[in-house]
Amino acid sequence: xxxxxxxxxxxxxxxxxxxxxxxxxxxxxxxxxxxxxxxxxxxxxxxxxxxxxxxxxxxxxxxxxxxxxxxxxxxxxxxxxxxxxxxxxxxxxxxxxxxxxxxxxxxxxxxxxxxxxxxxxxxxxxxxxxxxxxxxxxxxxxxxxxxxxxxxxxxxxxxxxxxxxxxxxxxxxxxxxxxxxxxxxxxxxxxxxxxxxxxxxxxxxxxxxxxxxxxxxxxxxxxxxxxxxxxxxxxxxxxxxxxxxxxxxxxxxxxxxxxxxxxxxxxxxxxxxxxxxxxxxxxxxxxxxxxxxxxxxxxxxxxxxxxxxxxxx
Amino acid sequence: xxxxxxxxxxxxxxxxxxxxxxxxxxxxxxxxxxxxxxxxxxxxxxxxxxxxxxxxxxxxxxxxxxxxxxxxxxxxxxxxxxxxxxxxxxxxxxxxxxxxxxxxxxxxxxxxxxxxxxxxxxxxxxxxxxxxxxxxxxxxxxxxxxxxxxxxxxxxxxxxxxxxxxxxxxxxxxxxxxxxxxxxxxxxxxxxxxxxxxxxxxxxxxxxxxxxxxxxxxxxxxxxxxxxxxxxxxxxxxxxxxxxxxxxxxxxxxxxxxxxxxxxxxxxxxxxxxxxxxxxxxxxxxxxxxxxxxxxxxxxxxxxxxxxxxxxxxxxxxxxxxxxxxxxxxxxxxxxxxxxxxxxxxxxxxxxxxxxxxxxxxxxxxxxxxxxxxxxxxxxxxxxxxxxxxxxxxxxxxxxxxxxxxxxxxxxxxxxxxxxxxxxxxxxxxxxxxx
Amino acid sequence: xxxxxxxxxxxxxxxxxxxxxxxxxxxxxxxxxxxxxxxxxxxxxxxxxxxxxxxxxxxxxxxxxxxxxxxxxxxxxxxxxxxxxxxxxxxxxxxxxxxxxxxxxxxxxxxxxxxxxxxxxxxxxxxxxxxxxxxxxxxxxxxxxxxxxxxxxxxxxxxxxxxxxxxxxxxxxxxxxxxx
Numbered sequence: 071x072x073x074x075x076x077x078x079x080x081x082x083x084x085x086x087x088x089x090x091x092x093x094x095x096x097x098x099x100x101x102x103x104x105x106x107x108x109x110x111x112x113x114x115x116x117x118x119x120x121x122x123x124x125x126x127x128x129x130x131x132x133x134x135x136x137x138x139x140x141x142x143x144x145x146x147x148x149x150x151x152x153x154x155x156x157x158x159x160x161x162x163x164x165x166x167x168x169x170x171x172x173x174x175x176x177x178x179x180x181x182x183x184x185x186x187x188x189x190x191x192x193x194x195x196x197x198x199x200x201x202x203x204x205x206x207x208x209x210x211x212x213x214x215x216x217x218x219x220x221x222x223x224x225x226x227x228x229x230x231x232x233x234x235x236x237x238x239x240x241x242x243x244x245x246x247x248x249x250x251x252x253x254x255x256x257x258x259x260x261x262x263x264x265x266x267x268x269x270x271x272x273x274x275x276x277x278x279x280x281x282x283x284x285x286x287x288x289x290x291x292x293x294x295x296x297x298x299x300x301x302x303x304x305x306x307x308x309x310x311x312x313x314x315x316x317x318x319x320x321x322x323x324x325x326x327x328x329x330x331x332x333x334x335x336x337x338x339x340x341x342x343x344x345x346x347x348x349x350x351x352x353x354x355x356x357x358x359x360x361x362x363x364x365x366x367x368x369x370x371x372x373x374x375x376x377x378x379x380x381x382x383x
Numbered sequence: 384x385x386x387x388x389x390x391x392x393x394x395x396x397x398x399x400x401x402x403x404x405x406x407x408x409x410x411x412x413x414x415x416x417x418x419x420x421x422x423x424x425x426x427x428x429x430x431x432x433x434x435x436x437x438x439x440x441x442x443x444x445x446x447x448x449x450x451x452x453x454x455x456x457x458x459x460x461x462x463x464x465x466x467x468x469x470x471x472x473x474x475x476x477x478x479x480x481x482x483x484x485x486x487x488x489x490x491x492x493x494x495x496x497x498x499x500x501x502x503x504x505x506x507x508x509x510x511x512x513x514x515x516x517x518x519x520x521x522x523x524x525x526x527x528x529x530x531x532x533x534x535x536x537x538x539x540x541x542x543x544x545x546x547x548x549x550x551x552x553x554x555x556x557x558x559x560x561x562x563x564x565x566x567x568x569x570x571x572x573x574x575x576x577x578x579x580x581x582x583x584x585x586x587x588x589x590x591x592x593x594x595x596x597x598x599x600x601x602x603x604x605x606x607x608x609x610x611x612x613x614x615x616x617x618x619x620x621x622x623x624x625x626x627x628x629x630x631x632x633x634x635x636x637x638x639x640x641x642x643x644x645x646x647x648x649x650x651x652x653x654x655x656x657x658x659x660x661x662x663x664x665x666x667x668x669x670x671x672x673x674x675x676x677x678x679x680x681x682x683x684x685x686x687x688x689x690x691x692x693x694x695x696x697x698x699x700x701x702x703x704x705x706x707x708x709x710x711x712x713x714x715x716x717x718x719x720x721x722x723x724x725x726x727x728x729x730x731x732x733x734x735x736x737x738x739x740x741x742x743x744x745x746x747x748x749x750x751x752x753x754x755x756x757x758x759x760x761x762x763x764x765x766x767x768x769x770x771x772x773x774x775x776x777x778x779x780x781x782x783x784x785x786x787x788x789x790x791x792x793x794x795x796x797x798x799x800x801x802x803x804x805x806x807x808x809x810x811x812x813x814x815x816x817x818x
Numbered sequence: 819x820x821x822x823x824x825x826x827x828x829x830x831x832x833x834x835x836x837x838x839x840x841x842x843x844x845x846x847x848x849x850x851x852x853x854x855x856x857x858x859x860x861x862x863x864x865x866x867x868x869x870x871x872x873x874x875x876x877x878x879x880x881x882x883x884x885x886x887x888x889x890x891x892x893x894x895x896x897x898x899x900x901x902x903x904x905x906x907x908x909x910x911x912x913x914x915x916x917x918x919x920x921x922x923x924x925x926x927x928x929x930x931x932x933x934x935x936x937x938x939x940x941x942x943x944x945x946x947x948x949x950x951x952x953x954x955x956x957x958x959x960x961x962x963x964x965x966x967x968x969x970x971x972x973x974x975x976x977x978x979x980x981x982x983x984x985x986x987x988x989x990x991x992x993x994x995x996x997x998x
Contacts, residue, residue: 072899082585091901098885098904107938110888140888161702181703182587183657202705204587239587266590267581368902371888376899 073372077189077196080205081246089247093215096361096368102139103363113142116173116374120146121164122199123179128335128359129199129208133176136366142374145172164188173374177201195373203237209334210243212365214251216358217288220330225252230282232258232314233292233342236265236303240334241292245271258282259314262303279314280324289325290332291316291342307341317344321352330354384427385409386804387420388763391433395440396738397754406438408761411804415757431806433765436798439737440753441473441762443744444714446538446563446617446641446689449475449506452493453482458694458782460494463714464502466692466781468808470714471797473762474505474752475692479516480539486511486522491530503807504800505762507533507750512551512562516540521551528558533748536563538617543569545602552612559749561613561639564603566624567665571595576705578651578666586654588704593672596665597623604631604638615747616640618691620665622675629684639747641689642676644713644720645787649673653787659700659707660787663693680739681731687743688736690717694783712781716788719772722795726768733768761804770796770810824951824969824977825990833966834863837948838870840964845915848877850943852911856920856932857885857903862983863950864919882907884918889931911940917964921979923949926960951990953977 071091081089102108118137122130130146137144147167158166160179167175174195177185182202189196200206218224229248235241235257248255249272257268258276269275276282283289294310304310316331331343331352339345347353386408393404393416405420406413444467450458458466460477467475477494479485485494491508498506510527512535514520524535535555542548542564552562572591577583579590600616604627607614619625619640631638651667661667679685693710700707717740725731741764745753752762774791776784800808825833845851848871855861861883868879883906887893890900918932929947936945948964953971967990971977974995982988 071901095902098902099888101905105939109938111934112888112893159698159702179703181705183704186657187702187704202587203589242585242587265584266579266592267584270581271585371902372899376893 076373077185077198078207078369078373079185079189079196079198081207081210081243081250082205084250086250089211089214089250092211092365092368092372093218095372096211096215096364097219099367099371100361100364102367103360108139109141110139111141112371112375113137113140116142117171118142118144118370118374119167119172119175120144121167121175121177122146122148123160123177124200126178126200129178129362132359132362133199133366136363136370139363140367140370140375142173142370160184160188161191164192168192168194174370197369197373200239203239203242205243206239207243208362208365208369209240210247211369212358212361213244213290213332213334214247215361215365216332216354217330219357219361220354221287224248227287228254228256228285229288229290230256230258230276230286231290231292232279232282232316234263234294234298235259235268235292236263237295237298238292244290245273249273256282256286260304260310263298279316279320283316283321283325283329285326286329287326288330288332289316292334293336293338294342311341315340315342315344316347318346318350321347332358335359384804386429386431386761386801388431388433388438388765388801389420391436391438391765393438393755394734394737395755396734396742397440398756400755401734406755406763408763408801408804411761413755413757413759413761416755431765431799435767435769437733437737437766437768438755439764439766440741440745440755440759441800441802442471442718442740442764443474443750443752444472444690444692444717445476445534445687445744445748446643447475447477447692447714448480448694448710449477450694451481451497452490456782457696459501460497460506461501462780462782463692463694464498464504464506466712466714466779468503468800468802469780469797470716471718471764471766471800472504472714473764473800473802474507474750475714476507476509476533476748478509478536478538479511484511484516485509485532486514486516486527488523488526488530491527491532495531504802507531507748509534509536509563511535512537512542513547518542518544518547521547521554524551524555525558528555528560532560533750534560534563534615536565536617538563538565541565541567541569541599545606548603549606549610552606552610552614556610556612561615561748563615563617564599565617566596566599566603568595568598571598575666576662577654578668580651580669582651582654586657588654591666593621593623593668596621597627600624600627604628604636607638608634608636611637613637613639618643618646618665618689619676619679619685620646620668620672622672625675625679625684629679632684639686640679640684641687642680642685643689643691644717645711647673647677647680647688648720648724649787657704658787659702659704660711660785662704662707662709663691663711664709677725677730681735685739686747687739688717688721689744690714694781695785696783700785711785711787712779712783715779715781716774716786718766719774719793719796720788722766722768723793727794761801763801764797765799765801766795767798767810768795770794770798772796819994820991821975821994822992823989824992825967827988830950830966830988830990833950834866835870837964837966838867838874841867841917841948842871842875844946844963848875848879850914851879851917852909852914853879853881853917853919854884854907854911854932854936855881856918856928857883859979859981859984860920862981863921864917867917867919867948880909882909884932884935886928886931886935889935891927891931905935907939911936911942913941913943915944915946916942917946917948919948921950922977923947923952923960923962924955926956926958929960930958950979951977
């Protein structure tokens, strides 16, 4: 089983063996973070460009650390600095960057399809770090790795994803990944935050938090963004957190004792998660972050470290 | 000056003709049609051999964006009408969302003057309903009608204010030209870049529900009923809207509708891959909607085909999907698409297609043409139903190339376009360039 | 296709036993020794050596696993994609004598990668190299300290070390090159 794609754009297009390959590779690379000298020479001489149009400290830093631990040269382009702010189009920026011969471009953008568009136009590999509400493949991969580490397996597990599913690329990527690996997914939230026709993707839908979190092995809470109120999708944060916020009481009343609480971060403490749950014993949020670096190392290694993917380019 | 179009299959929906005949043109007008007219030919008659071809009244596209004045980098009256001629159209109606907007006679006069000097086919301007298309105040509609506008439309935008729209319909009633309605509730479609459905959820793009169109179609029908005005619904795209129009017609409301080739041929599944050339407003819809639309075109609920030809520069149609401009060019692909994808599989018969593209539009807007009866202007389209073409945007006459049909292999194409008795375009023989 | 058998089960056993004694002799005992085997069969051989030393000397020498994929110099050249299986050395190597163990020594590039990996993990006092088979054709100045058998081969042949834990039997064979 080898990685044969030039890019990592979506989970939807991967088959289960490819997903497993990335997670297995990530698990093997994780120990690098535990060494005293956190470096291996694998991507020495390779250039990785982080092209982040949306503000994101944690994902960008995660990719940066991953690249540096593999000895790559990592360059960061952030939206607020550079010509991006001057109105240069995404395509122009990417072409200019390509002229500097990077090996991989990691892109995060607010428009769905942006990564796919870049991948079509750039010769080098493209990693989608989040395109609008479409997909965030490395997030789903690190989530799957985290669950597998804790539960020992993935097949047959039940997961509830709670919150603003409609606008969530994390939800979409996880739904695809989990379904492919034999997990059952329920999405839960007020109807205005559930996307139309979501059942077509093989998930169950719930509009009550208590029902959704009962009997599941994993509860993944999503961030609720301020903008959803102004768009008239929910009346107030207060009402949302009253009916959809996960508190310790709710957890104890309905969920299993061995349930895992996950969140892609950053957490709005007091809105979707109470502080006791976010920082409590059920939470694996910090493990997700650690696994994030391992998964991103795996992705960079598979895309840039061997000839196979380069030939696909 | 005489022109004899010989031996073609003449299809004239206005006279009910569908037979192999000759058509004799004299001084820009149809003189006579009939079998074997050679006997009437005299010295100096130009002969056009139409054997194996279809000869019909010149096709009329009542929904075209010629972009001049103001957006000449996308298209001009010269290039847009050349594209029309190359698509088999002998007349186009030019929408008002130019810069400046055609909301006053000066702009109408400009467009007509430019057309007289540079256009390859007939150009009929459509005036704006509201000043600047802002949807707030009526444009000087009487003057626009006098200057030569054949209809009124804020197309590009919806008129959200029902009271204002009602007044526009009432005010224009005596002029005998319809209001052409871009039916869209922008509060429902706000921020959307495609149809709302399974595909939009999959792609993570905000979608506009069919209801955004249907609610306004219903509103416009009721306003037409209230005022007695003729309202023509532009670019119909949903099954719901087809049903509303069908029921309204049965009730006797003066509503008509058009559909664009892309809505008759593509579904929202075409958006996968995020090609901005699949982005238009109204968006590509579901399979169910397409089927209902084709049915509506066949049974006459949809009165005509109109391309909504919307040229855009390359930079406006590459890049992020949600930032891309709406619309595609359509003049040079309409005939081939509909011959290959509707007529060939038997979803629509050829005479009906001809009616929807010539007689129908002419009647709807009271335009000259739409028939080959003696005395009619000699606007004639020749079609070659058997010719195989591959859509090649790089060879378009249009200044713009924004089409999702590049590379499509289609059977059926225009063969020649005659306006006022003059041959303005002819298809190349295999291997040559077109004139 | 097997061309020849180089070591049978008994010979393999004897070679390992001899190497174990040599290691003890050279290092004056087993204190401050650690084994690091190269995946996959190097690890198994290291475990067998550790067992023998425990039997002879009574000392339990720890065994670690080294995956050299990340240190290979041919990642950009190979058309098949090596799988990363992970390094697991759960004990400090600083100040220790590390016995690197591999099944076959050939060009020396794997060992070069292993040396780089080890040094990234800490600073050993000394690194010694034990291999079951040395088949020659070195491309780098690497030499083993302990050898089970020296085996002249042609470049096109391949040497297969089969071990019970992986292949169901204990022997070493030469395989003829695949017919084109």
